[in-house]
Amino acid sequence: MNKLKLNYTSLSFLPILVCIPLGYQLIKNIHFGGFKLFQEFLISAFNPKIDNEIIITVINRLNETILIGFFSWLVSIIFGAIFGIISSNIFYKIFNIPHFFYRIIRFFLTIIRSIHEVVWGIVLMQIYGINFSIGIIAICIPYIAINSKVFAEQLETIDYKNFESINQINAPKFSSLLTIVWNPIINTFKNFGLYRLECSIRSTVILGLFGIGGIGTSIFLSFQTLNFRELWTYLWSLAILIILSGLIFKKIKFNTTNKILSIFFITVFFITILFSFLYFLYFIFNNNNFENFNSFSSLFKSSSDLGLFDFLKLILETIILSLLSTGIAISLPPLIIGIFNNNTSKIFVKIFAFLLRLIPTPVILLILLTFNNPSLSLAALTLGLHNAGITSKLLFTNLDSQDRRNYIAIKSLGISKKTSWLLGLFSQQAKSYLAYCAYRSDIIIRETAIVGVIGSVGLGWQLQESLSSFAWQEVSIVLIAYSSIAIVGELINGKIKNSLT
Amino acid sequence: MNNTILELKNISYEYKNNLILNKLNLKINSGEKIALLGKSGSGKTTLISVLNGTIKPTQGEVKLFNKSFDKLDRKQKSKITTIWQDLRLIEDLSAEQNVNCGLIAENNFYFAFKNLLNISSFSKAHKYMQLCRLHKSIYDKKISKLSGGQKQRVAIARSLIQGSNILLADEPFNNLDPNLITIIKNLLLENVDKNNKKISPKAALVALHRLDLLNDFDKVIGIRDGKIFFNIKRNNLKKLHLDKIY
Numbered sequence: 040m041n042k043l044k045l046n047y048t049s050l051s052f053l054p055i056l057v058c059i060p061l062g063y064q065l066i067k068n069i070h071f072g073g074f075k076l077f078q079e080f081l082i083s084a085f086n087p088k089i090d091n092e093i094i095i096t097v098i099n100r101l102n103e104t105i106l107i108g109f110f111s112w113l114v115s116i117i118f119g120a121i122f123g124i125i126s127s128n129i130f131y132k133i134f135n136i137p138h139f140f141y142r143i144i145r146f147f148l149t150i151i152r153s154i155h156e157v158v159w160g161i162v163l164m165q166i167y168g169i170n171f172s173i174g175i176i177a178i179c180i181p182y183i184a185i186n187s188k189v190f191a192e193q194l195e196t197i198d199y200k201n202f203e204s205i206n207q208i209n210a211p212k213f214s215s216l217l218t219i220v221w222n223p224i225i226n227t228f229k230n231f232g233l234y235r236l237e238c239s240i241r242s243t244v245i246l247g248l249f250g251i252g253g254i255g256t257s258i259f260l261s262f263q264t265l266n267f268r269e270l271w272t273y274l275w276s277l278a279i280l281i282i283l284s285g286l287i288f289k290k291i292k293f294n295t296t297n298k299i300l301s302i303f304f305i306t307v308f309f310i311t312i313l314f315s316f317l318y319f320l321y322f323i324f325n326n327n328n329f330e331n332f333n334s335f336s337s338l339f340k341s342s343s344d345l346g347l348f349d350f351l352k353l354i355l356e357t358i359i360l361s362l363l364s365t366g367i368a369i370s371l372p373p374l375i376i377g378i379f380n381n382n383t384s385k386i387f388v389k390i391f392a393f394l395l396r397l398i399p400t401p402v403i404l405l406i407l408l409t410f411n412n413p414s415l416s417l418a419a420l421t422l423g424l425h426n427a428g429i430t431s432k433l434l435f436t437n438l439d440s441q442d443r444r445n446y447i448a449i450k451s452l453g454i455s456k457k458t459s460w461l462l463g464l465f466s467q468q469a470k471s472y473l474a475y476c477a478y479r480s481d482i483i484i485r486e487t488a489i490v491g492v493i494g495s496v497g498l499g500w501q502l503q504e505s506l507s508s509f510a511w512q513e514v515s516i517v518l519i520a521y522s523s524i525a526i527v528g529e530l531i532n533g534k535i536k537n538s539l540t
Numbered sequence: 541m542n543n544t545i546l547e548l549k550n551i552s553y554e555y556k557n558n559l560i561l562n563k564l565n566l567k568i569n570s571g572e573k574i575a576l577l578g579k580s581g582s583g584k585t586t587l588i589s590v591l592n593g594t595i596k597p598t599q600g601e602v603k604l605f606n607k608s609f610d611k612l613d614r615k616q617k618s619k620i621t622t623i624w625q626d627l628r629l630i631e632d633l634s635a636e637q638n639v640n641c642g643l644i645a646e647n648n649f650y651f652a653f654k655n656l657l658n659i660s661s662f663s664k665a666h667k668y669m670q671l672c673r674l675h676k677s678i679y680d681k682k683i684s685k686l687s688g689g690q691k692q693r694v695a696i697a698r699s700l701i702q703g704s705n706i707l708l709a710d711e712p713f714n715n716l717d718p719n720l721i722t723i724i725k726n727l728l729l730e731n732v733d734k735n736n737k738k739i740s741p742k743a744a745l746v747a748l749h750r751l752d753l754l755n756d757f758d759k760v761i762g763i764r765d766g767k768i769f770f771n772i773k774r775n776n777l778k779k780l781h782l783d784k785i786y
Contacts, residue, residue: 203594204628208702209618210644214652218641221656222632301657 047469047539048461051373057366057419064416073409076265080406083267087275096257097276104253105280107171108240111178115239116232117311118179119186120224122148124216126187127194129202133216145191152184153525154518155485157492158502160246162514165506172322174251178242181485186235193227194220233288240284241399244277245489248401255399262405270402278397350501354520357497360419361484361528367423368483369476372431373465376438380460389435395428400486401493408494418487418494426483433475437468474539477532484528488521498524543570544606545706545743546591546620551600553586553766560586561597562766568706568743573729575754575774576747578763578785584747585625587763588708591745592622618645621704623712625747627695629683634658635694636679639665642701668697673723688715696724707744713753721753729756751782 045053124130126148131141160177167173197219205215247255254273261269372392379388395403404421411417446463450456491499498521505513546568553561561583568574578584589595590602593609602609604616621642629638637655640662644652654660662679669679672693678686683694692715699707707728713721729744746757754760760777762769762785769784 198628200624200626200628201630203589204622204624205630205641207592207594207620207622208642208645209614210647210652211614211649213649214644214647217649217652217656218630218644222630226632298657298659301659305657 046466047473048466051465051469051473052370054366055370055374057363061363061367061416061419064414065411065420068412068414068417070410070412077406077409079265080267080270080409083271084274086268087271088266088268089272093269093272097254097272100252100254100257100273101276101280103171104240104243104247104255104277107174107178107246107251107253108236108243111175111182111243112236112239113307113311114175114315115179115182115186116228116235117308118183118315120190120228121312122183122187123190123194123227124220124224127191127220129194129197129219130216132202133206133212133219148184148187149526149529150522152181152188153485153522153529154181155488156181156242157245157249158488158499158518158521160249160251161492161503161506162518164250165509169250169252171252172318174243174246174253176322177246177251178239182235182239182242189231190224190227193223197223233291237281237284237288240280245399245401248399249492258399258402262402274398274402278393281397350516350520353498353501353517354524356415357487357491357499357521357524360415360422360487360491360497361480361524363416363419364422364426364483364487365476365480367420368426368430368479369473371423371427372434373469373472376431376434377457377460377465380457388431392428392431392435395424396432398425400425400489404490404493413495415496418490418496421494422483422486422490426479426486430472430476430479434468434472437471438464441467470539474536477535477539480532481525481529484525544568545570545604547603547606548591549601549603551590551597551602553590553595554598560766561590563600564766564768566761566768566771568745570705570742572743572759573757574743574745574759574761575757576745576761576763577749577751577782578747582763582785583766584763585710586766588622588710588745588747592620592708593617594622614645618702619705621699621702621707623695623699623707623709625710625714627691629691629695629698631684632682634680634682635669635674635686635690636662636665638683638694639669639697639701642698645702664701665697668701669694671700671727672697673720689717689720692716693720693724696728700727705742707746709744709746711747711749713748713750725753725756 122144126141126144128141130136131138156178159180160173163173163177202219205219208215210218243251243253244255244258247253247257248259250256250259254277258270258273258277261267261273375388376385379385398406400421403425404418407417407421441464443464445467446459449463450459454462487497488499488502491497491501492503494500498517502514502517502521505511505517544567548564548566551561551564551566552559564587576584576587586595590597593602604612604619607616609617630641633641633656637658640655640660643664644655651660666676666679674690674693674697678690683691686694692712696712699709709728712728713724716724728746745761748754754774754777757774759772760774760781761771762781764785770781772781
């Protein structure tokens, strides 16, 4: 008998097997108590509330969302670029700084990046209370680290010979550094900057669900009051904002040869740095909301009721949650696209995927909770579905732009449309699709915190519990565990990505 | 009087257990034009990299103006200019911005910044580009849009604009047509422009493959397997010498 040999195409479908244990638990947990609510939720999508009052509220909430999103983007992209330079090899070579510091700063940024903005948000809210700037700070902290990684990765691709050539001119170190990194930084900003603005707006919406403000808060409040028509008004307005911003971003072209525009960007750059620095000082020295967080020593003094066994169970739950969600996010899109492989179905699949991306994960989870008991499987399904919406977007884009000659050739052999799609189209995308999914898996691990908080699963739930009881020692233990899982996950995914690219 | 500008003392360089340069001794005096001959892989490029300080030798000492290279400050080190075989221009910058990069050593950070923003003065860069017979229409073109010969001349202009005392060049006449080779050779070696004004470095060491270009050099050095096989006046060069290294 021949040995089973897996290829990239089969590997893309294999993770769907996670649906077997997941489906078993979901069926076991099904209840019909909230089925009517779910029905009402679906019907309301076609009948959102539209009156003057709600339109004004929508405009105000969207303004808040855009403002928080924009400022967190601006600060995080600028400081991301600065930290990107500081955490790149080139910086240490030019200034002859020992490599040890390079490793330290990289490690520090990895830890910061590993903790989701929602976690930063709820921790900061617990310490400082709810205010507008907490939203910006909560997004900025991990985003600076995420952006710095992207900038640093681009700087690592600089041809070493170019570096040698500029370095050999023996110009002042900062002049050499600037000359070498300028274009990679500008190009990364051009290719990646606006995408990060979209991410910033999405994060603002999610943080809004936890009380930061903006449209997210309105979505959450209308869900809590079961006002689904209002909820859909907010969701559709958010959809319009995302579609419109996507269209605008496509049109925006950064012209770096325009001198006036360049000077404007540089001015914005320095003003943002100055303002952020001054605000940071103001925030540190003028914020006295420390009633709940007396001193750092409380991190070590407060007692913890969290047993080792329970804690390990939570860690295991978080890991399983990540694996199950990743399995769904990888396999569901090719499976659905492959099965519903005609033009009409494709439109419906695209709309469904858009809705999965649009509706924040906590809202998806709350909707699913109307007919299913809270469980690890439900949380995994939520996270998996949301991320499947994102991976399917990439898959659709790549498949639509792919050369169809192979597909036509296979179909001409008399092979069915679905099999031809699989062999002629998807098989050529499978490798790059899996590489993207490995990257997406990093994000899924970080996002386990969001569904954990709402769905009573894993470390996210424990974090919420510990914060509510001001058990700071527990909070720090949970954060360390959470960060460690994310870092190990990132290392494993990095290896997978490298083997695929 | 000692007029040695650059000196190599017992230089060896090892890379991944391979001896690339083997106990080299060399002096470059003021005003000397030296041709460096050798097969591909003989160590010419590595020798140039050691001379300009890009590579630290495993053993031995490099001296510039009788001072150990490690003890020199940035300004003193900038007295050496290099034309690399693979040019090493910044692809995303325009031709004039690349040439201006040669001036960042003698200017402050603000100059480098203005150059990248494209708001610095390019008059000096244009002068050198003109000398290298580069047409005005390509001044603001990105390097990636230029032909091989044009890129070669941009690299030469960037090197000349530095106003250094020593020129190290690795196959600088690649990609150039015969007419241009004569013009560029004069620029690099004869020290003068068309107005008889001194513009090129005081000493030059040029790695070559083409023997018909040797006429303008004072000395010829032959290198093989990382060892100098001969270091003689050009007039004394015989076929016998060339047989040793090719």
